[in-house]
Amino acid sequence: MRLNTLIIVVLLAFCFSCAEKEQQPFSFVQLCDTQLGMGGYAHDIMTFKQAVVQINELNPDFAVICGDLVHNASDSSYSDFLEILETLNVPCHLAPGNHDVGNIPNDTTLNYYRETIGKDYFDFQNKGYSFIVTNTQLWKVDIGSESAKHDKWFEETLKNQEAKKLPIFVIGHYPIFLEDPEEEEKYYNIPPIKRKWILDLFKSNNVLAYLSGHTHKLLVNNYENIQFVSGETTSKNFDERPYGFRLWDVSSDTIQHQFISLELSKVEKE
Numbered sequence: 001m002r003l004n005t006l007i008i009v010v011l012l013a014f015c016f017s018c019a020e021k022e023q024q025p026f027s028f029v030q031l032c033d034t035q036l037g038m039g040g041y042a043h044d045i046m047t048f049k050q051a052v053v054q055i056n057e058l059n060p061d062f063a064v065i066c067g068d069l070v071h072n073a074s075d076s077s078y079s080d081f082l083e084i085l086e087t088l089n090v091p092c093h094l095a096p097g098n099h100d101v102g103n104i105p106n107d108t109t110l111n112y113y114r115e116t117i118g119k120d121y122f123d124f125q126n127k128g129y130s131f132i133v134t135n136t137q138l139w140k141v142d143i144g145s146e147s148a149k150h151d152k153w154f155e156e157t158l159k160n161q162e163a164k165k166l167p168i169f170v171i172g173h174y175p176i177f178l179e180d181p182e183e184e185e186k187y188y189n190i191p192p193i194k195r196k197w198i199l200d201l202f203k204s205n206n207v208l209a210y211l212s213g214h215t216h217k218l219l220v221n222n223y224e225n226i227q228f229v230s231g232e233t234t235s236k237n238f239d240e241r242p243y244g245f246r247l248w249d250v251s252s253d254t255i256q257h258q259f260i261s262l263e264l265s266k267v268e269k270e
Contacts, residue, residue: 025252027247028060028061028062028248029055029064029247029248030211031063032246033235034051034069035233037235044234045084048084050234051244056090059090061126062126064092064095064133064171065095066211069094073113078116094118095120095134095171095172096173097214098137105137121133121154129169130168131168131169131171132170133172135172138151139174158207162205169208170209170211172212175228177195177228203226208227211231212230216235218230227255229246232244232259245259245260247260
């Protein structure tokens with residue numbers, strides 16, 4: 001009897017400790033379009049390095065980069081990108097952009113990315129939250145079996161995480177929409193039919209936020225209480241905002257983000 005009681009107490013203590021761990025607040029960084037070569041190759045190397053320095057000082061749980069790692073995908077540009085990334089002291093999760101896998105991906109471009117950088121779509125968890133990293137180029141353009149495989153994985157992953165009662169962040173490159181969920185397709189958004197499918201899945205599967213890049217300007221929307229944020233870049237901004245990244249703070253009752261500007265004056269003086 002005493003043994004059974006002891007086992008129950010231990011199990012309850014374990015459950016409570018797990019619950020407390022899941023509820024711990026955390027922070028992560030959203031980087032957009034490091035895109036080495038977009039704003040001038042030497043410039044983009046400098047700004048990416050400075051972003052890493054400041055992220056290391058902040059010491060978040062992890063960082064995500066919302067696509068367009070480089071401007072022209074090549075051995076040399078990816079080598080430079082990865083060399084800088086290795087100096088980051090926290091895990092970094094990468095989403096592919098159109099400059100990474102091509103505006104119309106094919107077996108060659110996808111395999112090159114996968115062999116050089118890694119998986120182009122995957123999921124991970126952090127303190128009771130699920131993060132789903134997508135290849136939005138397979139939404140922007142229908143690439144036959146590749147898009148179908150990606151869609152099946154995405155829907156199944158969303159539903160599996162929702163069944164576990166995990167709040168979800170989705171990471172991609174292309175914004176789902178720019179201003180209106182009913183808008184026509186443009187260069188910077190996802191086609192309407194695919195967009196509706198995605199938004200319906202978001203609404204029914206506990207998605208809290210969708211983080212993207214691609215626009216090279218700040219874009220913040222709220223749809224059905226889901227945050228949509230395309231942030232500032234470290235390469236080139238079209239809206240004349242300063243270079244930088246977004247710092248997200250997550251707790252059990254709030255999710256908020258703030259802009260962190262790059263301290264380039266320090267670098268330029270050196």
